[in-house]
Amino acid sequence: MAQQSLTAAVRAGASDAAQRIAKHLSPAVAKSSDFIAERAQGTYVYTTDGQKHLDMAAGIGVESTGHCHPRVVKAIQEQAAQFIHAQQNIFASNVAQVGLLDRLLKIVPPSLTRFFFANSGSEAVDNAIKVARAHTKRQNIICFENSFHGRTFGAMALTTSKTYYRQGFAPLMPQVVVAPYPYCLHCKVRAAHPEGDSWYKVQPNVSPYDPYSARTCCNGPVESLKWILKQQSAPSETAAIIVEPIMGEGGFLTPPPSFLPALRKICDEHGIVLIIDEVQSGVARTGKWWGHQHVSGEAVEPDIMIFAKGIASGFPFAGLATRDNMFDGLALGTMGGTYGAAPLACATANATLDVIEDENLLQNSTDRGRQLVEGILRMTDKYPIIDVRGRGLMCAVEFGGHDGGLSASPGIAAAITKAAGKRNMLLLVAGARESVRFLPPLTVSEGEIAEALSIFGDCLEEVFGISHMEAASA
Numbered sequence: 001m002a003q004q005s006l007t008a009a010v011r012a013g014a015s016d017a018a019q020r021i022a023k024h025l026s027p028a029v030a031k032s033s034d035f036i037a038e039r040a041q042g043t044y045v046y047t048t049d050g051q052k053h054l055d056m057a058a059g060i061g062v063e064s065t066g067h068c069h070p071r072v073v074k075a076i077q078e079q080a081a082q083f084i085h086a087q088q089n090i091f092a093s094n095v096a097q098v099g100l101l102d103r104l105l106k107i108v109p110p111s112l113t114r115f116f117f118a119n120s121g122s123e124a125v126d127n128a129i130k131v132a133r134a135h136t137k138r139q140n141i142i143c144f145e146n147s148f149h150g151r152t153f154g155a156m157a158l159t160t161s162k163t164y165y166r167q168g169f170a171p172l173m174p175q176v177v178v179a180p181y182p183y184c185l186h187c188k189v190r191a192a193h194p195e196g197d198s199w200y201k202v203q204p205n206v207s208p209y210d211p212y213s214a215r216t217c218c219n220g221p222v223e224s225l226k227w228i229l230k231q232q233s234a235p236s237e238t239a240a241i242i243v244e245p246i247m248g249e250g251g252f253l254t255p256p257p258s259f260l261p262a263l264r265k266i267c268d269e270h271g272i273v274l275i276i277d278e279v280q281s282g283v284a285r286t287g288k289w290w291g292h293q294h295v296s297g298e299a300v301e302p303d304i305m306i307f308a309k310g311i312a313s314g315f316p317f318a319g320l321a322t323r324d325n326m327f328d329g330l331a332l333g334t335m336g337g338t339y340g341a342a343p344l345a346c347a348t349a350n351a352t353l354d355v356i357e358d359e360n361l362l363q364n365s366t367d368r369g370r371q372l373v374e375g376i377l378r379m380t381d382k383y384p385i386i387d388v389r390g391r392g393l394m395c396a397v398e399f400g401g402h403d404g405g406l407s408a409s410p411g412i413a414a415a416i417t418k419a420a421g422k423r424n425m426l427l428l429v430a431g432a433r434e435s436v437r438f439l440p441p442l443t444v445s446e447g448e449i450a451e452a453l454s455i456f457g458d459c460l461e462e463v464f465g466i467s468h469m470e471a472a473s474a
């Protein structure tokens with residue numbers, strides 16, 4: 001059946017389609033709406049019920065160049081007509097992959113010179129673990145609280161942002177230790193310190209607040225990590241520390257500038273591999289090519305860097321970049337995969353990186369991110385917004401209680417995303433606390449951010465409204 005005929009059939013039988021979805025698709029996949037997507041363009045998605053939705057989710061940050069960018073579409077069409085699948089074990093490479101290597105070497109940290117390509121962030125995480133263990137001949141992996149690294153068994157064992165990602169699947173991959181990640185807003189030391197408020201403010205990198213470089217830390221998470229290496233995971237048994245430079249699903253937590261340098265120093269002292277997971281924060285999402293470049297405080301480069309999501313504008317593609325010697329411990333044939341590095345994926349990634357560079361989307365991410373943050377900050381006097389964090393177009397809002405406390409009523413974030421859905425805006429929750437996240441395409445315009453802010457304000461008024469104003473004046 002042709003696509004147009006199929007679309008017409010689904011539209012005509014909308015109720016039947018909904019029943020078939022409920023009957024035949026896995027109920028274990030969480031759905032944030034009941035819409036059936038039909039087509040998309042730029043920052044808007046159109047559904048079979050005739051509605052137009054402003055997309056502030058972008059497929060969880062995947063649609064970096066917007067939906068169906070003409071240059072990306074053209075690249076896919078041309079590559080599909082030439083070569084769809086060149087399996088990586090059969091050929092030395094393919095033309096699109098050679099082009100991608102040239103592009104990646106210009107944007108990854110200079111010390112990362114080798115690559116492995118896969119299909120998803122989870123798969124890339126699993127392979128990063130293999131590389132680290134083979135390189136060090138050690139087994140233990142240290143991850144962090146609030147982390148999300150994926151749903152495959154290896155990646156799931158490193159995921160702690162919510163219990164439901166891993167509940168019921170034990171025993172998980174062994175030899176994993178969880179360390180504290182800086183969550184400065186809820187830091188007990190900061191709260192007890194007389195000058196604690198000077199350590200951390202809402203979105204400290206935006207005027208009139210202190211610049212990010214001035215932010216300090218109690219160093220509790222780093223001290224805890226050092227004790228973990230003394231009490232739970234001996235350095236001689238620790239293969240890697242894996243960290244998101246800005247937490248993704250865990251709530252867009254942004255660490256103090258001293259944190260990543262401290263991790264780099266600890267890893268250097270003990271021969272531990274530092275893996276930086278840039279699946280959500282990478283590829284210009286934050287206004288720099290990689291999120292860790294925003295929050296390192298000084299030059300910090302990983303031993304392994306993982307990328308996925310926005311690198312191919314929605315086409316399944318992921319990979320890892322490593323230092324030159326990181327693959328030396330792996331025997332021939334221990335890495336691979338049927339679809340990894342396929343020409344279609346590489347061609348899409350090539351077009352994506354070209355669009356980001358040619359259309360100056362790093363600067364657009366910075367500018368539109370600032371516009372978004374400043375607009376949200378103007379709402380903090382009226383609604384219980386206790387934090388606005390992230391970088392560029394990776395922005396999260398955390399809500400507190402009606403009484404001014406740091407704990408919101410359960411379900412507040414979900415209620416806000418539901419209110420957004422009623423107003424035809426796609427928005428996602430983030431983390432175990434009550435937070436929502438904005439992840440629009442990097443091509444989003446000033447007018448579209450203004451539209452998103454207007455809708456968001458209406459959502460907050462619906463969810464909080466008079467009850468919050470009464471509580472504030474009581």
